[in-house]
Amino acid sequence: MNGSDIVALVLLGVVVFFFGLILYFVPIGLWITALFSGVRVRIATLIGMRLRKVPPGQIVRPLISATKAEIDLEIGQMEAHFLAGGNVGRVVDALISADRAAIDLPWQRATAIDLAGRDVLQAVQMSVNPKVIDTPRVAAVAKDGIQVVAVARVTVRANIDRLVGGAGEETVIARVGEGTVSGIGSAESHKWVLENPEAISKRVLERGLDEGTAFEILSIDIADVDIGRNVGAELQTDQADADKKIAQAQAEQRRAMAVAEEQEMRARVVEAEAQVPLALSEALRSGNLGVMDLYRMQNVQADTQMRSSIASDDDSTEQ
Numbered sequence: 505m506n507g508s509d510i511v512a513l514v515l516l517g518v519v520v521f522f523f524g525l526i527l528y529f530v531p532i533g534l535w536i537t538a539l540f541s542g543v544r545v546r547i548a549t550l551i552g553m554r555l556r557k558v559p560p561g562q563i564v565r566p567l568i569s570a571t572k573a574e575i576d577l578e579i580g581q582m583e584a585h586f587l588a589g590g591n592v593g594r595v596v597d598a599l600i601s602a603d604r605a606a607i608d609l610p611w612q613r614a615t616a617i618d619l620a621g622r623d624v625l626q627a628v629q630m631s632v633n634p635k636v637i638d639t640p641r642v643a644a645v646a647k648d649g650i651q652v653v654a655v656a657r658v659t660v661r662a663n664i665d666r667l668v669g670g671a672g673e674e675t676v677i678a679r680v681g682e683g684t685v686s687g688i689g690s691a692e693s694h695k696w697v698l699e700n701p702e703a704i705s706k707r708v709l710e711r712g713l714d715e716g717t718a719f720e721i722l723s724i725d726i727a728d729v730d731i732g733r734n735v736g737a738e739l740q741t742d743q744a745d746a747d748k749k750i751a752q753a754q755a756e757q758r759r760a761m762a763v764a765e766e767q768e769m770r771a772r773v774v775e776a777e778a779q780v781p782l783a784l785s786e787a788l789r790s791g792n793l794g795v796m797d798l799y800r801m802q803n804v805q806a807d808t809q810m811r812s813s814i815a816s817d818d819d820s821t822e823q
Contacts, residue, residue, distance in 0.1 A: 534564055541568045549579060558583055566596035573600045581611065590618045598624040602664075605632045609664060617667045622718070630662035634722055637673060642681045643732055644688035649739070651732030652688050652697050656680050656705065660719040670718030680724060683708035694731060701726035 538545045545564060553560045563582050570577045577596070586592050595614045602609035607628060617624040639656045646652055658680050663670065687704040691697050697704060705724045714721040 534560055538564050538568060541571065543568050543571050545579065553583065556583070556587070558586055562586060562592055566593045569600065570596050573603060575599055575603060577611065585615045585618070588615075588619060590615055594618060594623070594625050598628045601625065601628045601632070607631055607664065613664070613668075617664075620668050622667055624667075627662040627664065627667055627718075630660075631664060634659050634661040636660075637677060638727065639677050639680050639684075642684045644685040646688055646691045646694040646697060648693045650694035652694050653730040653732045654684055654688065654697075654701075654704070654726055655728040656684055656708070657725045657727040659722040659725075660714070661722055663714075663718055663720045666716075667718045671716055672718060675717055676713065676719055676721070679711075679713040680708060683711050683713060684726075698729055698731075701729055 535545060535547055535550060543564070545567075550560045550564075553563060563579060563586065567577060567579060567582060575596075577599075582592050582596075585595065595611075595618050598614055598618075599609060599611065602614075605628070609628065614624050617627060637658045637660060639658065641653050641655055643651055643653045658676060660673075660676060684704065687707045688697055691704075702725075705726050709721065709724045
């Protein structure tokens with residue numbers, strides 16, 4: 505291979521490189537597709553998108569869809585929404601769906617909903633086809649002390665005007681659960697709840713639980729009602745056990761006090777018995793008691809002890 509061949513190959517490589525670079529910055533295929541779809545996009549605009557690191561396909565293709573759906577959009581606002589971190593294709597699809605469903609959804613509101621992190625297309629679809637949300641099992645106690653476990657089924661529709669800044673599904677579920685607990689708790693009997701579940705759902709629906717949320721509650725239905733524990737009886741049993749323990753503690757306290765008092769009395773008796781010999785000695789010394797008097801008193805004590813011993817022996821023999 506001579507020098508001229510090498511130069512030719514280098515020139516060919518340079519030409520191919522520059523041709524590929526041109527095709528990258530100038531998406532001819534996308535421009536032709538837009539042209540035949542009735543969307544006029546300047547090649548300079550496509551090159552500018554490349555320079556701003558905006559994929560032209562993610563702008564031009566949604567623009568073609570919007571044009572076919574007779575929705576007037578500008579490339580500049582679509583590109584600005586992409587640079588802000590939005591999903592242009594999803595917003596355009598939402599605009600088309602809203603237009604077909606006769607829902608007023610301007611571009612500014614749709615992009616605001618998308619940038620708020622909500623699925624604007626799903627919101628539009630939910631406005632047309634309401635969504636059914638099943639709440640977790642909610643346990644509440646009626647006034648008769650019987651626990652009732654209920655499951656509510658909430659039918660909601662997206663509120664386009666409150667999607668930005670409105671509370672989500674978790675808030676709706678929490679509020680419906682709270683309303684169900686309040687409705688069951690105000691019932692006089694669990695039987696009334698079993699017989700009139702629609703009254704509970706009606707009472708919950710009348711509380712306006714969708715205020716401040718991104719949804720509009722269409723209906724609340726009690727899907728399932730079960731009987732739980734007898735909470736009233738359990739509370740009474742627990743109270744009886746507590747009263748029993750208190751009474752036992754008080755009785756033990758009184759017994760301990762009685763034992764202490766008995767021991768105190770015995771100590772006094774022993775103390776008094778210890779004073780008897782001292783009193784006898786003092787009486788003998790002072791002459792108030794004679795020796796014969798002491799002797800007769802001792803005989804009486806011995807006779808009393810003998811009689812007590814005989815009586816105790818007779819009682820044990822009879823037994």
